[in-house]
Amino acid sequence: MEGDIETEQRYAKLFNQLDSNKDGHVDINELREGLEAMGKRSCHNAEQEILRAGDTDQDGQLSFEEFTRYLADREKRLLIMFNSLDRNNDGRIDVSEIQQCFQNLGVHITLDQAHKILLSMDCDGTLTIDWLEWRDHFLLNPLHNMEDVVTYWKHSSILDIGESLAVPDEFSxxxxxxxxxxxxxxxxxxxxxxxxxxxxxxxxxxxxxxxxxxxxxxxxxxxxxxxxxxxxxxxxxxxxxxxxxxxxxxxxxxxxxxxxxxxxxxxxxxxxxxxxxxxxxxxxxxxxxxxxxxxxxxxxxxxxxxxxxxxxxxxxxxxxxxxxxxxxxxxxxxxxxxxxxxxxxxxxxxxxxxxxxxxxxxxxxxxxxxxxxxxxxxxxxxxxxxxxxxxxxxxxxxxxxxxxxxxxxxxxxxxxxxxxxxxxxxxxxxxxxxxxxxxxxxxxxxxxxxxxxxxxxxxxxxxxx
Missing domain, CATH: 1.50.40.10 (Mitochondrial carrier domain)
Known part of the structure; x- marks a missing residue:
């Protein structure tokens, strides 16, 4: 785990990336643009969720203090979710643990499908997800629990163009x-x-x-x-x-x-x-x-x-x-x-x-x-x-x-x-x-x-x- 200084430096770097006008605050437009620039706006209305959870003084923007408190709280929540997925407590999540997570919520996927999910998060090529990969992947994605994560992972095929006969969506x-x-x-x-x-x-x-x-x-x-x-x-x-x-x-x-x-x-x-x-x-x-x-x-x-x-x-x-x-x-x-x-x-x-x-x-x-x-x-x-x-x-x-x-x-x-x-x-x-x-x-x-x-x-x- 990082020390307090390393964590604060990491939070400061992230805050500076989002604070495009350098006024010491991040508003919803800066959040939206920053998340898109970093390729992290994968959750619909993510910027609104982050602002709602982090803006404790209700002034419509995040100060550095509010932002760091939000990230610290997110990391605690993400660590709990990570540990619940890491069933064998080896500090890494593998494909079988991803598959089991889906099954626990009533959604059945194959090992191959679980492998594809893992590949989208595995940055170091180990075919597993460690805590840092998990944290960095979901830090600015305001999902609250494992069911939110599973729902986010699922592919939706609901979209209709009048001719589609593809496989229907699955629900938990x-x-x-x-x-x-x-x-x-x-x-x-x-x-x-x-x-x-x-x-x-x-x-x-x-x-x-x-x-x-x-x-x-x-x-x-x-x-x-x-x-x-x-x-x-x-x-x-x-x-x-x-x-x-x-x-x-x-x-x-x-x-x-x-x-x-x-x-x-x-x-x-x-x-x-x-x-x-x-x-x-x-x-x-x-x-x-x-x-x-x-x-x-x-x-x-x-x-x-x-x-x-x-x-x-x-x-x-x-x-x-x-x-x-x-x-x-x-x-x-x-x-x-x-x-x-x-x-x-x-x-x-x-x-x-x-x-x-x-x-x-x-x-x-x-x-x-x-x-x-x-x-x-x-x-x-x-x-x-x-x-x-x-x-x-x-x-x-x-x-x-x-x-x-x-x-x-x-x-x-x-x-x-x-x-x-x-x-x-x-x-x-x-x-x-x-x-x-x-x-x-x-x-x-x-x-x-x-x-x-x-x-x-x-x-x-x-x-x-």
Whole structure:
């Protein structure tokens, strides 16, 4: 342990780094900028938490004395947390102790996942975390207990961009029992709703190009947007978005509940699930959720393709389909939709984890176990794009099958027959019609979703990760 002089010198050096205007005080803006400059702003609203805990005289800033008292208190708390993790009392935390910590809170991770967490904190390459590494990593990250640390370590995959079928998030027993899980799902649902609404014109344009685009009827993005506005005005750009937003809540809830039950069945007597087992559980949960809400997918496509005044609303559209085509119409395109889950979810998850882990290994000496917002957004954008490229032909065939009855003279074909027909008539590239607007919506969708998600968590009082 350091002596008092060394500790004070270390605190003074840190204070001087934060005190950018050298007035002997650190305000919230200096805290925010300083934490970002040091790469330590990994906890949402960390500067507010630090100021709230350290500002004893309530003047809105930290003096050196207040700052040192705060750090001394933090070190005592961190030492207690470190010792609780160090189960064999050897002064170091290894992967098995990280894994056990998760298991004690009802969250199951593999040794490989625990190893990745350890690598993000292991600065000296010993494959263990000593007290100094632990202290320096969390000193300016205002987490209060081990459950906060575990929650911070976990990766959240709640963000929704309208196409994602990746593995759902996992919650600890306390999060489930306290109802925290539904707040997370609500935050994700609202984020998804805002994100989908913001990118709805691109989504409708994609559907139009998938159904009406062909060699004989060339439909570019500009022509498509112009045609939509000319036919129904600017409001027509959002046709079909209402039901697209409505289906978020049941889909998310069903996926979460199914995922939890499937994990129990797969896990059996095992304590943990391997990555491939989590992928299987996530894919099955996605398939179950899609099966339940699939009629809403058909309605979304029909509403997006409708002409002005054709239907008065969702219920009118549903009655029309039922009356003219029967119940089976609500399952058109179900098979390619189901088959598309595996390549999309598998590739999306694999590419995301590969990119994120590559970043962590290269920059593991950084101060955050979490790569940060921009890195995660980049990983999510690239992985989602790769997943879409792999599964897009199935998505296109699904949409064509859903819309067959609305296109005059269109053949009523099965999935394989429609595949062959599209390739014969339009070539292999015909399977990728409409993918340009689909790509264009990924970055704004992820960005909007992230911003809204974080703000919703703050409003709902959800601990940030």
């Amino acid at each position: 027993k306390k999060e489930i029992n306290s109802g925290m899980w539904w707040k997370q799902l609500l935050a994700g649902g609202v984020a998804g709703a805002v994100s989908r609404t913001g990118t709805a014109p691109l989504d409708r344009l994609k559907v139009l190009m998938q159904v009406h685009g062909s060699k004989s009827h060339s439909l570019s993005m500009l022509k498509g947007l112009k045609a939509m506005i000319e036919e129904g005005g600017v409001r027509s750009l959002w046709r079909g978005n209402g039901i697209n937003v409505l289906k978020i809540a049941p889909e998310s809830a069903i996926k979460f509940m199914a995922y939890e039950q499937i994990k129990k069945v797969i896990r059996g007597q095992q304590e943990t699930l391997r990555v491939q087992e989590r992928f299987i559980a996530g894919s099955l949960a996605g398939a179950i959720a899609q099966t339940v809400i699939y009629p809403m997918e058909v309605l979304k496509t029909r509403l997006a393709l409708r002409r002005t005044g054709q239907f008065s609303g969702m219920s009118d559209c549903a009655r029309h389909i039922l009356r003219t085509e029967g119940v089976k119409a609500f399952s058109k395109g179900y098979l390619p939709n189901l088959l598309g889950i595996v390549p999309y979810a598998g590739i999306d998850l694999a590419v995301y984890e590969t990119l994120k882990n590559t970043w962590l290994q290269r920059y593991r000496a950084g101060t955050s176990a979490h790569p940060g917002v921009l890195v995660l957004l980049a990983c999510g954008t690239i992985s989602s794009t790769c997943g879409q490229i792999a599964s897009y032909p199935l998505a296109l065939v699904r949409t064509r099958m859903q819309a067959q009855a609305t296109v005059q003279g269109a053949p009523q074909l099965s999935m394989l027959a429609l595949f062959r027909y599209i390739v014969a008539q339009e070539g292999f590239l015909g399977l990728y019609r409409g993918i340009a607007p689909n790509f264009m919506k990924v970055i704004p969708a992820v960005s909007i979703s992230y911003v809204v998600y974080e703000n919703m968590k703050r409003l709902l009082g959800v601990t940030s990760r």
